[in-house]
Amino acid sequence: MARRRPPPVASGDLDARKATILRAVVTEHVDTAQPVGSSAVAAATDLEVSPATVRTEMVALEREGYLAQPHTSAGRVPTDKGYRFFVDHLERGAVGAAQQSRVRDFFAHVRGEMEDVLEQTSKLLSQLTSHTSVVVGAGHSRASVLSVQLVNLDAHHHLLVTVFSDGTVTKHSVMDAAGASAPDVAEASRQLNALLIGTTLGSRIQVPSRADAVARLVREATSALHEAAPTIEGEQVYIGGSSRVAEAFDGVETVRAVLSILEQELVVVSLIEDILDADVAVAIGSEHGLEPLSACAVIVAPVVLEGETVGALGLLGPTRMRYREVMATAQAVSDELTRHFGGEPGA
Amino acid sequence: MARRRPPPVASGDLDARKATILRAVVTEHVDTAQPVGSSAVAAATDLEVSPATVRTEMVALEREGYLAQPHTSAGRVPTDKGYRFFVDHLERGAVGAAQQSRVRDFFAHVRGEMEDVLEQTSKLLSQLTSHTSVVVGAGHSRASVLSVQLVNLDAHHHLLVTVFSDGTVTKHSVMDAAGASAPDVAEASRQLNALLIGTTLGSRIQVPSRADAVARLVREATSALHEAAPTIEGEQVYIGGSSRVAEAFDGVETVRAVLSILEQELVVVSLIEDILDADVAVAIGSEHGLEPLSACAVIVAPVVLEGETVGALGLLGPTRMRYREVMATAQAVSDELTRHFGGEPGA
DNA sequence: GTTAGCACTCAAGTCTACCGAGTGCCAGTG
DNA sequence: CACTGGCACTCGGTAGACTTGAGTGCTAAC
Numbered sequence: 001m002a003r004r005r006p007p008p009v010a011s012g013d014l015d016a017r018k019a020t021i022l023r024a025v026v027t028e029h030v031d032t033a034q035p036v037g038s039s040a041v042a043a044a045t046d047l048e049v050s051p052a053t054v055r056t057e058m059v060a061l062e063r064e065g066y067l068a069q070p071h072t073s074a075g076r077v078p079t080d081k082g083y084r085f086f087v088d089h090l091e092r093g094a095v096g097a098a099q100q101s102r103v104r105d106f107f108a109h110v111r112g113e114m115e116d117v118l119e120q121t122s123k124l125l126s127q128l129t130s131h132t133s134v135v136v137g138a139g140h141s142r143a144s145v146l147s148v149q150l151v152n153l154d155a156h157h158h159l160l161v162t163v164f165s166d167g168t169v170t171k172h173s174v175m176d177a178a179g180a181s182a183p184d185v186a187e188a189s190r191q192l193n194a195l196l197i198g199t200t201l202g203s204r205i206q207v208p209s210r211a212d213a214v215a216r217l218v219r220e221a222t223s224a225l226h227e228a229a230p231t232i233e234g235e236q237v238y239i240g241g242s243s244r245v246a247e248a249f250d251g252v253e254t255v256r257a258v259l260s261i262l263e264q265e266l267v268v269v270s271l272i273e274d275i276l277d278a279d280v281a282v283a284i285g286s287e288h289g290l291e292p293l294s295a296c297a298v299i300v301a302p303v304v305l306e307g308e309t310v311g312a313l314g315l316l317g318p319t320r321m322r323y324r325e326v327m328a329t330a331q332a333v334s335d336e337l338t339r340h341f342g343g344e345p346g347a
Numbered sequence: 348m349a350r351r352r353p354p355p356v357a358s359g360d361l362d363a364r365k366a367t368i369l370r371a372v373v374t375e376h377v378d379t380a381q382p383v384g385s386s387a388v389a390a391a392t393d394l395e396v397s398p399a400t401v402r403t404e405m406v407a408l409e410r411e412g413y414l415a416q417p418h419t420s421a422g423r424v425p426t427d428k429g430y431r432f433f434v435d436h437l438e439r440g441a442v443g444a445a446q447q448s449r450v451r452d453f454f455a456h457v458r459g460e461m462e463d464v465l466e467q468t469s470k471l472l473s474q475l476t477s478h479t480s481v482v483v484g485a486g487h488s489r490a491s492v493l494s495v496q497l498v499n500l501d502a503h504h505h506l507l508v509t510v511f512s513d514g515t516v517t518k519h520s521v522m523d524a525a526g527a528s529a530p531d532v533a534e535a536s537r538q539l540n541a542l543l544i545g546t547t548l549g550s551r552i553q554v555p556s557r558a559d560a561v562a563r564l565v566r567e568a569t570s571a572l573h574e575a576a577p578t579i580e581g582e583q584v585y586i587g588g589s590s591r592v593a594e595a596f597d598g599v600e601t602v603r604a605v606l607s608i609l610e611q612e613l614v615v616v617s618l619i620e621d622i623l624d625a626d627v628a629v630a631i632g633s634e635h636g637l638e639p640l641s642a643c644a645v646i647v648a649p650v651v652l653e654g655e656t657v658g659a660l661g662l663l664g665p666t667r668m669r670y671r672e673v674m675a676t677a678q679a680v681s682d683e684l685t686r687h688f689g690g691e692p693g694a
Numbered sequence: 695g696t697t698a699g700c701a702c703t704c705a706a707g708t709c710t711a712c713c714g715a716g717t718g719c720c721a722g723t724g
Numbered sequence: 725c726a727c728t729g730g731c732a733c734t735c736g737g738t739a740g741a742c743t744t745g746a747g748t749g750c751t752a753a754c
Binding site: 056 | 749
């Protein structure tokens with residue numbers, strides 16, 4: 001009851017008490033999924049003030065846009081701005097021992113190609129967090145060609161198999177209506193190797209203009225490779241736990257909208273990249289500009305290898321989310337993933 | 348109460364009038380999503396009987412398990428058995444001209460590798476039917492090796508790239524702690540070719556037991572290939588329109604359960620294969636034994652190439668589904684898909 | 695500045711009544 | 725004897741009236 005001066009330290013542009021109250025509203029609301037009333041806040045904090053005092057502060061917080069009231073006689077709910085403040089002033093939490101060891105364990109035992117690992121990782125992430133996860137493996141636009149090979153399927157069909165320096169492999173059909181002999185194909189394969197090894201997909205190649213079968217094959221093959229370039233560069237996307245979407249939102253329409261977005265890989269990739277570019281770890285509500293995801297928060301962590309961002313992982317859940325835990329998990333997995341690939345390149 | 352003999356003409360084990368009534372209930376219920384009353388049936392059919400008569404028949408149909416009543420004073424709803432009768436006695440419908448041309452158009456313009464085509468096809472299917480689609484590409488367990496190549500990534504890492512006769516390409520990491528020179532790798536690659544070309548994944552290979560670098564590489568590579576065999580054989584699965592699940596069911600829990608099943612590729616594949624094996628085109632409700640899908644119907648069509656089932660496509664929706672249209676679409680797409688791959692192998 | 699007190703608001707729950715779609719049964723009819 | 729019209733009955737759904745209670749905003753007092 002007795003009055004002392006307001007505690008000086010301001011956190012952001014909110015005085016300490018407002019910040020405490022806002023934090024309490026967020027944590028409480030995340031727990032209960034219900035609007036939070038002034039007395040609940042008073043009880044949850046160590047401010048030792050009466051609900052009435054909390055109420056005045058909450059009015060201010062609402063006026064400043066951090067809180068909202070579903071209706072007059074209900075408690076308060078955090079707005080996107082409120083969540084934003086919350087995560088911006090979150091002290092970095094460590095991930096629990098159990099989780100930590102589960103992540104370690106996973107990466108100790110996971111085997112197989114990069115693609116498989118990333119897919120498994122997306123499953124791991126969604127299991128750990130109970131949210132939908134997205135793992136993006138960067139395209140290999142800057143990777144150079146290590147080897148190409150033209151393989152004979154039948155008289156008129158060949159397959160161009162290309163191996164890149166980042167360990168990815170692509171294939172392209174090459175059709176040849178006129179037909180070519182096996183030695184011709186072998187010779188074309190040899191010439192393609194000479195032509196393409198060391199180049200990247202962006203670079204332009206000098207192709208032979210002769211009219212013989214070998215030259216024709218070489219031309220066909222290189223054009224198949226370069227025409228498809230934009231698509232191959234395309235990142236791989238792995239989505240884990242999409243069923244979690246149905247748990248996160250109770251409006252069927254919201255579920256449908258979110259799932260619908262997740263189906264569009266291009267949209268998902270650019271969403272993740274945008275958040276990554278903006279150098280934020282979290283996009284809350286409508287911050288990312290995708291209207292159907294305005295009820296979601298997206299947490300992103302990059303996977304950096306040798307100073308280069310080679311991928312990213314994302315977690316998508318309702319704005320009402322345990323940011324601390326989920327962010328810590330994302331960080332932990334991202335770290336381990338980096339270590340995993342840093343330790344054994346190409347595997 | 349009075350007992351008379353059942354009217355002669357039976358369609359299946361139902362007399363003609365009961366069948367008509369059952370059909371009417373199904374079509375009406377599919378349209379309206381509401382229980383169907385006797386007068387609605389009387390109006391919808393050309394039986395020219397009064398609702399009262401329809402009612403007596405419906406009582407019989409209910410007793411025999413074709414219809415059910417949500418509650419005493421409601422209309423009737425088809426049971427799984429009712430739907431089963433309906434689809435079993437469905438005259439094969441043709442797909443509409445608009446759809447037909449859309450399918451044609453799709454396959455006329457689609458380009459790229461088999462994998463891409465299948466993925467696109469799953470999207471097409473879900474767009475055409477408004478249901479979730481599954482496209483399964485059979486594994487290449489019986490395909491033989493056309494070519495293998497060992498590519499040097501760095502001192503201790505190599506990549507085994509294998510091309511199969513069905514046009515699929517796999518890659519496997521091969522580690523070599525001791526290190527090998529570039530000529531060694533080339534030599535190993537040559538030997539692997541000699542060893543593996545023409546074999547299938549099942550066949551056992553005689554590997555050299557010498558201790559030199561080349562032999563070591565050859566051993567490592569073959570074992571990598573064969574260890575992974577069960578996984579590579581694994582079919583590819585493409586799921587399209589998973590957001591449709593949210594439209595089909597209004598219980599959030601059902602949506603979650605169905606999505607959860609769809610996430611498990613193995614389960615999906617074996618579901619489709621089971622239905623295919625049982626030689627039925629449709630599994631309704633609990634017929635397939637997957638409890639979480641008991642509110643679903645699954646329509647399956649095989650993709651047959653040269654007498655061999657090389658894949659399948661499935662459509663998953665609520666039991667309350669337009670079977671005629673959806674089955675016709677599945678058939679049409681399956682046909683075109685067969686033609687597409689039959690016409691231009693490997694492309 | 696803080697608080698207790700109080701009047702006020704409003705979603706949610708309960709109760710009642712009622713409507714109407716649909717049924718099952720039965721007696722009458724061609 | 726199959727069909728029908730008539731009728732009493734059932735029961736989900738809706739609407740309105742009332743109550744409850746959580747939570748608020750305001751204000752006067754400390």
